Amino acid sequence: MAKNGSDHASATARRAPAGAAVLREDKTAAIRAAVFAELAAVGFARMSIEGIARRAGVGKTAVYRRWRSKLHLVLDVVSALAAEGLPTPDTGTLRGDVRMLLEVAARALRHPMASQIIPDLLAEAARSPELADALKAALHDSQEGMAAAMVARAVERGELPADADGRLALDLMTGPLYWRLVVARDTLPDGYLDELADAVTGALGGGR
Incomplete structure (x- = not known):
């Protein structure tokens, strides 16, 4: 039993980095910076999740994991300021x-x-x-x-x-x-x- 518990703990530890990578701070920071650049370039009305992701160098999924819409993304960035x-x-x-x-x-x-x-x-x-x-x-x-x-x-x-x-x-x-x-x-x-x-x-x- 002890061995099985140890194996489970080791497996959990090995899986942790993959889960943590989903919300890596460097990606979050890149997305927030991209929001400002996109707002300056095209304005809120024309800004899109696709454009933000492209400018940040991430996939759209990385953005949607953090924010469900461009409005919520902008709200978060403004609130952080x-x-x-x-x-x-x-x-x-x-x-x-x-x-x-x-x-x-x-x-x-x-x-x-x-x-x-x-x-x-x-x-x-x-x-x-x-x-x-x-x-x-x-x-x-x-x-x-x-x-x-x-x-x-x-x-x-x-x-x-x-x-x-x-x-x-x-x-x-x-x-x-x-x-x-x-x-x-x-x-x-x-x-x-x-x-x-x-x-x-x-x-x-x-x-x-």
Whole structure:
């Protein structure tokens, strides 16, 4: 009996790698990267599982083992971005925090892939409540939490009045950047981020 049990355990151990290979992390990462590339190249409406698999260098089966549709694949990728988030700037001053966040946001929005993907997904979100919720978490909720933390620290330091609004801070910081870089597709003039940081800090009540 002991020998049979040992043989069974050995057989199970030998089979484990084959099962693990089905959801290998390198394949999962390649598929997620392919999603971004496909979204930038053809948009959500024309994106297909076949195209994603081809770009990732895997078979369609590898994609369907992980996600049952392209919507669920995009939802997963967007949700993963939201979970990762960005570290909240903590420079010691409100103006420094605002300036750093503007720099990070501008760099992200300047990326060719982001400037193509974000407007496309926002348009698709009007037809998909699930995607709308995922995008809200990735593009708004995580950033709102960061802005709230920045404002709370500024209040503690005495830089802002107690009634300073974190949501307004987020609007003031991201609205102009999104308009210029994604909607108007314009370049940022030299010194623009410094001027915007000063304007945002002043509008929030910094220095009062």
